[in-house]
Amino acid sequence: MTCCQCGQTPRDPKQEQLEQVLAHYAGQKGALIPVLQEAQEIYGYLPPEVLRRISEALNIPFAKVYGVVTFYAQFHLKPRGRNIIRVCLGTACHVRGGAKIFETIQNELNIKDGETTEDLRFTLESVACIGACGLAPVIMVNDDTHGRLTPDRVKEILAQYE
Ligand code: FES
Structure with a gap:
C-alpha cells in the first residue's frame, strides 16, 4: 500500500523497530539470542520473514538461526494468543x-x-x-x-x- 500524500510505501512500524534492534546489535558477538528475544517482543512470535532478515543482518546462516529458535522453548514460530x-x-x-x-x-x-x-x-x-x-x-x-x-x-x- 502506498501513502496517499507522498506516494511512497510506508514502513511497517514493527519492521522499523526490528531494524533499530538490528542496528543496535550490529557487529556484536552473541547477538543472536537477544535479537531473537527482542524480535519476538515486537511481533509476538517469530515469522519466517523476520528470521530471514535476522539471518541476513547478523550474517548467520538461516539454518543456524532456525536451529536456535527450535531448540529453545522460549521462542515461538507461530502466532500466540492474547x-x-x-x-x-x-x-x-x-x-x-x-x-x-x-x-x-x-x-x-x-x-x-x-x-x-x-x-x-x-x-x-x-x-x-x-x-x-x-x-x-x-x-x-x-x-x-x-x-x-x-x-x-x-x-x-x-x-x-x-
Ligand atoms: S504440581 Fe505443583 S502446582 Fe501443579
Whole structure:
C-alpha cells in the first residue's frame, strides 16, 4: 500500500523497530539470542520473514538461526494468543484431577496442547509444577493463578479473558 500524500510505501512500524534492534546489535558477538528475544517482543512470535532478515543482518546462516529458535522453548514460530493458559500437569495437580481440567479446556476451546484458537484469543499449554501445589489442580491464565479448580468452573474463568 502506498501513502496517499507522498506516494511512497510506508514502513511497517514493527519492521522499523526490528531494524533499530538490528542496528543496535550490529557487529556484536552473541547477538543472536537477544535479537531473537527482542524480535519476538515486537511481533509476538517469530515469522519466517523476520528470521530471514535476522539471518541476513547478523550474517548467520538461516539454518543456524532456525536451529536456535527450535531448540529453545522460549521462542515461538507461530502466532500466540492474547491470553496464555498454562495447565499444570505436575504430580500434585495430576492426582487432584489436572488432566480432567486440561481435557475440559481443550474441549471448550477446541484446541490441543500447544495450539492457539483461530481468533487468537487463547493459547493452551501444559506445564509441569508451577509452584502452587497447595492449590492443586491449578491453571494460570496470563499472570493469574486459578486454583482448586473443578471442570465446571472452567467456562466461567475463560469468560473473564477477551
Ligand atoms: S504440581 Fe501443579 S502446582 Fe505443583
